[in-house]
Amino acid sequence: MSATPNPQRRSEKSRQAILAASIGLCTEKGYGGVTMEAIAARAGVSKKTIYRWWTSKGAVLMEAVGQGTDTHTPFPDTGDLVADMYTQMTGAVRQLTTPPFGPAYIGILSELHHDEELTRAVQEKFINPRFNAAVDRLRSAQRQGALSEDADLELAVELLYGPLYYRIVLRKPMYTPERMAELVGHVLRTLDCRP
Numbered sequence: 001m002s003a004t005p006n007p008q009r010r011s012e013k014s015r016q017a018i019l020a021a022s023i024g025l026c027t028e029k030g031y032g033g034v035t036m037e038a039i040a041a042r043a044g045v046s047k048k049t050i051y052r053w054w055t056s057k058g059a060v061l062m063e064a065v066g067q068g069t070d071t072h073t074p075f076p077d078t079g080d081l082v083a084d085m086y087t088q089m090t091g092a093v094r095q096l097t098t099p100p101f102g103p104a105y106i107g108i109l110s111e112l113h114h115d116e117e118l119t120r121a122v123q124e125k126f127i128n129p130r131f132n133a134a135v136d137r138l139r140s141a142q143r144q145g146a147l148s149e150d151a152d153l154e155l156a157v158e159l160l161y162g163p164l165y166y167r168i169v170l171r172k173p174m175y176t177p178e179r180m181a182e183l184v185g186h187v188l189r190t191l192d193c194r195p
Contacts, residue, residue, distance in 0.1 A: 017043040018050055019064040026061060027099040031107020034061065058111040058118045061104045066125055073130075075137040081146045084137065085160065086184045092130075093164060093174055106168060131157055138191075148192035159187045 021042035025034045034057050040047045054060045073091040076084045096102050105126070112119045134157040141147050147156075163183060167174055175183060 014043065014045050014049055015053060018045060018053075018060060019067060022057065022060045023064040023100045023104060026104045026107065030103055031061070031110065034107070055117060056111070056115055058108050058115055059121070062108055062118065062121060062125070065101050065104045065108075075133050077137060077140055079144070081138075081141040082184055082188055085188065086181055088134075088137075089160065089164065089184060090177065090180055092161075093180070096164070096168055097174060109169070134161070147188075151191040156187060156191055159190075160184065 018039060021039045022034060025038055025042060029038075036047050036050055036057055039057065039060065040050055043050075050060065054063070073088055073095055075088050078084055096105065108118065108122060112122060131154075135153045138147060138151075138153045138156055142149065142151060142153065147153075160183070164174075166172075
């Protein structure tokens with residue numbers, strides 16, 4: 001006598017197939033080439049099955065990149081703030097420009113003006129934790145006397161990372177390692193950094 005199929009196991013298998021299909025399509029065709037129809041066809045499920053769990057392709061891809069890749073670039077704390085920020089920022093750029101995470105994340109960002117639910121999810125899962133980690137690293141440097149006591153740490157994070165997103169969103173070439181070092185040094189000098 002054969003065992004009764006477990007619907008939860010079958011459901012999880014379909015879910016994982018959908019996530020794999022979405023990230024595979026995005027890597028091959030870019031974010032614009034991903035459709036719910038294409039995900040369904042590759043995963044071997046119906047569109048109705050996809051919509052049971054996600055409201056948009058951005059939501060599917062967000063879960064896929066969050067599950068399938070290490071999306072956290074840690075902040076080292078060696079005591080050398082300039083070197084630590086350079087290390088972290090070059091790691092973040094590598095992540096933003098390398099498949100599968102990079103193309104999917106950049107595509108997801110393009111949807112934020114049209115999808116409030118996706119915007120909240122991206123803020124909670126990706127943006128806020130990294131922003132807070134950056135502020136914490138700068139606060140540690142401030143306590144060690146490497147930054148002035150009145151430095152605006154939240155603004156500093158925006159000054160450091162804003163140019164990276166600017167170049168990505170406008171599809172401009174990313175900074176060379178030398179230019180990245182200049183960016184980090186320039187911003188931290190404005191905060192009275194004493195290397």
